[in-house]
Amino acid sequence: MLLRLSKIIDVPNAPIPFEETLDLRDMRFGGCCPVQEPVLAKGAVRQNAGVLTLIAELSTTLHALCDRCAASFERAVSYQVEALLVHELADEHCADAWTFLIEDDCVDLDEVLSTAFVLQMDSKLLCTPDCKGLCCTCGKNLNEGDCDCRPEPDPRWAALGQLLKDK
Numbered sequence: 001m002l003l004r005l006s007k008i009i010d011v012p013n014a015p016i017p018f019e020e021t022l023d024l025r026d027m028r029f030g031g032c033c034p035v036q037e038p039v040l041a042k043g044a045v046r047q048n049a050g051v052l053t054l055i056a057e058l059s060t061t062l063h064a065l066c067d068r069c070a071a072s073f074e075r076a077v078s079y080q081v082e083a084l085l086v087h088e089l090a091d092e093h094c095a096d097a098w099t100f101l102i103e104d105d106c107v108d109l110d111e112v113l114s115t116a117f118v119l120q121m122d123s124k125l126l127c128t129p130d131c132k133g134l135c136c137t138c139g140k141n142l143n144e145g146d147c148d149c150r151p152e153p154d155p156r157w158a159a160l161g162q163l164l165k166d167k
């Protein structure tokens, strides 16, 4: 959706609210497409001292496999985003992922909001932030309890044990 900004470009403190639903079902993240439900975006664009900012809240429910324990999970997430809208990309803006271009007095909400969503997503998809993962020896899911594996012996002690045995 294109949001026309002409009416606030010269009028400060008159926010233009918007509410949109994004379809990010095809967005791949790691090995899967975790955004199977619509993303609800609610926010506004406002102008202050000639600077246009877009503020929004993005929310959805992720469906994914945990990167650590491989269990499938669903988790409600919501991200706050704030982006700067500019008429020209000056050099100092190019490096900033949170700056978007206004074209013909319009901003492409889909582009801004989908990019913002991706930028805000955690770099790993975890079933819970403190997922314990799987035991690398027996493969047991350690969220369900400890396994019987002993920790690997320190290789230095193993070498010493070998020395003593050789004598």
Ligand SMILES: [Zn+2]
Binding pocket: 066, 067, 068, 069, 070, 071, 126, 127, 128, 131, 132, 133
């Ligand atoms: Zn997990």
Ligand SMILES: [Zn+2]
Binding pocket: 135, 136, 137, 138, 139, 140, 147, 148, 149
């Ligand atoms: Zn184990």
